[in-house]
Amino acid sequence: GNSVTQMEGPVTLSEEAFLTINCTYTATGYPSLFWYVQYPGEGLQLLLKATKADDKGSNKGFEATYRKETTSFHLEKGSVQVSDSAVYFCALSDRGGGSYIPTFGRGTSLIVHP
Amino acid sequence: ETGVTQSPTHLIKTRGQQVTLRCSSQSGHNTVSWYQQALGQGPQFIFQYYREEENGRGNFPPRFSGLQFPNYSSELNVNALELDDSALYLCASSPGLAVDSNEQFFGPGTRLTVL
Numbered sequence: 001g002n003s004v005t006q007m008e009g010p011v012t013l014s015e016e017a018f019l020t021i022n023c024t025y026t027a028t029g030y031p032s033l034f035w036y037v038q039y040p041g042e043g044l045q046l047l048l049k050a051t052k053a054d055d056k057g058s059n060k061g062f063e064a065t066y067r068k069e070t071t072s073f074h075l076e077k078g079s080v081q082v083s084d085s086a087v088y089f090c091a092l093s094d095r096g097g098g099s100y101i102p103t104f105g106r107g108t109s110l111i112v113h114p
Numbered sequence: 115e116t117g118v119t120q121s122p123t124h125l126i127k128t129r130g131q132q133v134t135l136r137c138s139s140q141s142g143h144n145t146v147s148w149y150q151q152a153l154g155q156g157p158q159f160i161f162q163y164y165r166e167e168e169n170g171r172g173n174f175p176p177r178f179s180g181l182q183f184p185n186y187s188s189e190l191n192v193n194a195l196e197l198d199d200s201a202l203y204l205c206a207s208s209p210g211l212a213v214d215s216n217e218q219f220f221g222p223g224t225r226l227t228v229l
Contacts, residue, residue, distance in 0.1 A: 004156075036220075042222065043118070043204065043220035043221055043222045043223060044157070044204065044206075044220040045220070046217045046218065049217075089156050089157070091156075101159060101170055101172060102147070102159050102218075103159070104149075104156035104157045104158070104159075105156050106154070106155055106156045107154075107155070107156050
């Protein structure tokens, strides 16, 4: 079956530091890949997505590249802000057997200090 | 444009009881998905409804059931509640079935506690 593995958190950084959150996946088909963000007390919001190999998704300074050869979709940001503190979820969608079954990782908490 | 709304916000039930959670999808969206998010975990897919029919189901027992109405709002019903059903239940809507390109919009969730 499909699975998504994210690095354990929390990730604690100082403001303006470089961020990487690792995500690898296992899928039977050719999935689309997503990063969602969940701010405290709020629902999940789509941050970025990539639908095929070598695509780069980007939004709000965050980037992730769909790497089929390493089955990875790592999230990066060059300079984090305190307001980026949230839980980040890597996810895939794969139309297996004709039905859509989305799979999420466990989430990685990011804490950014001033 | 109204976003995805869910009711109630919080709910406390006891083991063996039944519960119904409700979701109103975003305007123009005909697809609704339900997820269970246990504390400290990622959302787990329960099922998806497209134009009032179930289209895809995750690894949840039959006591988890759902409905979608002609206005595309949806209900999640859980019978014979167990302690492990305590979780945040998320509803998400999207404008069509092609979820590899369509963004899902999530509601704030319903926090269910089973005692």
